[in-house]
Every structure is written in structure tokens, then in C-alpha cells.
Amino acid sequence: MxxxxxxxxxxxxxSEEIYLAAELEFLESIGAGFEPKAYMQSFMGLSPSMWEAKLQNCVEAKTGTPLPRDFYAQIDHISTMRLEADLxxxxxxxxxxxxxxxxxxxxxxxxxxxxxxxxxxxxxxxxxxxxxxxxxxxxxxxxxxxxxxxxxxxxxxxxxxxxxxxxxxxxxxxxxxxxxxxxxxxxxxxxxxxxxxxxxxxxxxxxxxxxxxxxxxxxxxxxxx
Structure with a gap:
């Protein structure tokens, strides 16, 4: 090699454990919970734009409604605070x-x-x-x-x-x-x-x-x- x-x-x-915890907790709070293993297999490793597009579709399929308008901004804020403390x-x-x-x-x-x-x-x-x-x-x-x-x-x-x-x-x-x-x-x-x-x-x-x-x-x- x-x-x-x-x-x-x-x-x-x-960082993955930090992101996963923040994202799964927040999704659960809006009524769009995921099983952790399935979430990891589907979303982990994607670029931010691909993650956002795929998640939007999945949440709409689960709940019948789009993600809150400020969803990604809130997730970014929560994740950034946790990264600064725990990375x-x-x-x-x-x-x-x-x-x-x-x-x-x-x-x-x-x-x-x-x-x-x-x-x-x-x-x-x-x-x-x-x-x-x-x-x-x-x-x-x-x-x-x-x-x-x-x-x-x-x-x-x-x-x-x-x-x-x-x-x-x-x-x-x-x-x-x-x-x-x-x-x-x-x-x-x-x-x-x-x-x-x-x-x-x-x-x-x-x-x-x-x-x-x-x-x-x-x-x-x-x-x-």
C-alpha cells in the first residue's frame, strides 16, 4: 500500500457519538424517532447536503409534515456546543x-x-x-x-x-x-x-x-x- x-x-x-446523540434526541423530541442502528446505517458518513435532503424525506414519510424550518440551525447549535465540550x-x-x-x-x-x-x-x-x-x-x-x-x-x-x-x-x-x-x-x-x-x-x-x-x-x- x-x-x-x-x-x-x-x-x-x-464526533460521531456526539452527533448521533444530539440528532436522535432532537428527532425524538419532534416525534420523528429513529432506531439508532438504522439511523447510523442510513445517514452516517453522508455529506451535510446529502444528510439534510435524505433526512427531510424520511421525516416527512414518518410524520407527514416537513422538518421545522429552524431544525438544522438548532441541531448545528446543539452539536457545536457538545463538540466544543466533549470532542x-x-x-x-x-x-x-x-x-x-x-x-x-x-x-x-x-x-x-x-x-x-x-x-x-x-x-x-x-x-x-x-x-x-x-x-x-x-x-x-x-x-x-x-x-x-x-x-x-x-x-x-x-x-x-x-x-x-x-x-x-x-x-x-x-x-x-x-x-x-x-x-x-x-x-x-x-x-x-x-x-x-x-x-x-x-x-x-x-x-x-x-x-x-x-x-x-x-x-x-x-x-x-
Missing amino acids: KLTIFDCDGVLVN AEIPFARQAINKIATLRCVASSTPSTRLRWKLQHVGLIDLFDPHIFSADLVANGKPAPDLFLHAATAMNALPHECVVVEDSVNGVIAGKAAGMRVIGFTAGNHCSANHGESLMRSGADIIVENYDDLAAAIERFAGPR
Whole structure:
């Protein structure tokens, strides 16, 4: 492998558990509750615009009415406050990433300004800067392959030379559509006991449950396909 492409939310930082809690609580409060596993599979990893459009349709189907006009502004406000208070590195990310011999970058659905803020906030930005790629840079976010292909091109790597580290079904689908190897990563607290099974069904080549095992998993892909 020449390049390891890391997702950010739920892989490098614990933001997925923060977002999920805020979103599910608020949806429940307006009478549009979701089962957490189903919500994760459908919405986690999407770009903000795709998440908003898909959620709007789902809530209307559930309730018969559109989302409140200020729904996204309220969710953003709640999530931002919780991120500022509770955002942290996924345990042992830094020490594990330092052991990986490949080139590395981040490719995330998070808008660029907030993506860089997250990495700066938890002290990981120096591991990747300037190789930090957001869905802002491409026409189609995950589950389309565009962002991963953009990252590979920017890093002068061919798709078959890349391995993607992803915690979401949409991210796994995007990585496989890009022609890359994909590690389904389940170290985050938002991942339920059977989350790895969902990632495998979506196409992940292997499941890694913690950072201690990540470098070895990447090395396994060094041989011929």
C-alpha cells in the first residue's frame, strides 16, 4: 500500500457519538424517532447536503409534515456546543498512526473549516496537514467514490495502492466504489457490537476493532490483490 486514507468522524475523533446523540434526541423530541442502528446505517458518513435532503424525506414519510424550518440551525447549535465540550481523539490514534509506514491523508464529509477545527482541537492536525480533503472539493459526497479518488490523485496514488479506514456504511461503499481496499473500523463508542457485520456486508475487506491492530491490518494489504 502506498496511501492510507482516514475518515475523520468516528475514526480519528469521537464526533460521531456526539452527533448521533444530539440528532436522535432532537428527532425524538419532534416525534420523528429513529432506531439508532438504522439511523447510523442510513445517514452516517453522508455529506451535510446529502444528510439534510435524505433526512427531510424520511421525516416527512414518518410524520407527514416537513422538518421545522429552524431544525438544522438548532441541531448545528446543539452539536457545536457538545463538540466544543466533549470532542476528543479516538484512544491511541496518534501513537498508532505514527507507526504506519504509508503516506496518509484525511478524506471526510465534514465541511473543510470544521474538519480542520476538529483535527486542531484534538491535536491531530500535524499528522496530516496539508493533506486534508473535504467533500467540499468534489461534486458528489460519500457514498459516491469522488472524494477518495480526489484524495488519491492529490497524493499521486492509484486506487489499488490505497487503503481506506472507515467506520460508516456509506464510507465503506464509497471506498469500494473507488476501487480501494477498505478497513471497517469499529473503535468508536458509537459502534454497536454488530456494527462490524454491517460494514462487512457493505463491502469492507476486514474489520479492525482498535488502533493497536491497525498497522498490522494495513501491512496485510501489501501483497498482490
